[in-house]
Amino acid sequence: MEGDKKEVQDSKNYKLIIVAKDLPLVENYCRQLSVASKKSNITMSGVTRFPIKRMCITTRKSPCGNGSNTWDHYEMRMYKRSFALTTTQTELQTLFKSVKNPAGVQVTLQEDQ
Incomplete structure (x- = not known):
């Protein structure tokens, strides 16, 4: 019973933002x-x-x-996705270890208060 309370107290809200120039990379990573x-x-x-x-x-x-x-015309498109996670820090680390971050994808993790 005490272990469950501790685990609930340790869990926090995180916001995960993913940005890339290639749409299939972003969708696959999500x-x-x-x-x-x-x-x-x-x-x-x-x-x-x-x-x-x-x-x-x-x-x-x-x-x-x-x-x-x-004239030459060039265009660059940036695709952005966002998640909201509720988890502990150790579970978050195991999540990022299990999913490989492809080259060209920028991942930002913010802790919500």
Whole structure:
């Protein structure tokens, strides 16, 4: 009985934010996290999808400025997802050890008060 009380007191609320340029990487990583959290009995509220951030860059093709006005258009998209977790710190560490973080995916963990 005392062990259960201690475990409930140690659990905290965390906010997990995932950002990447590649949509399949983000979706796959979110799927892996949700499956691993269900296996380890971590309370997780669903994926919150944020609007896509678009950065557009327009530049001249000709470096010298002579010739016809031709332009290149480049676009970078940033995909962002968020989770809310309620767990202990040790369970959180085992969760991140079980799910491999792919290159190009930025993971931010914040503790909610």
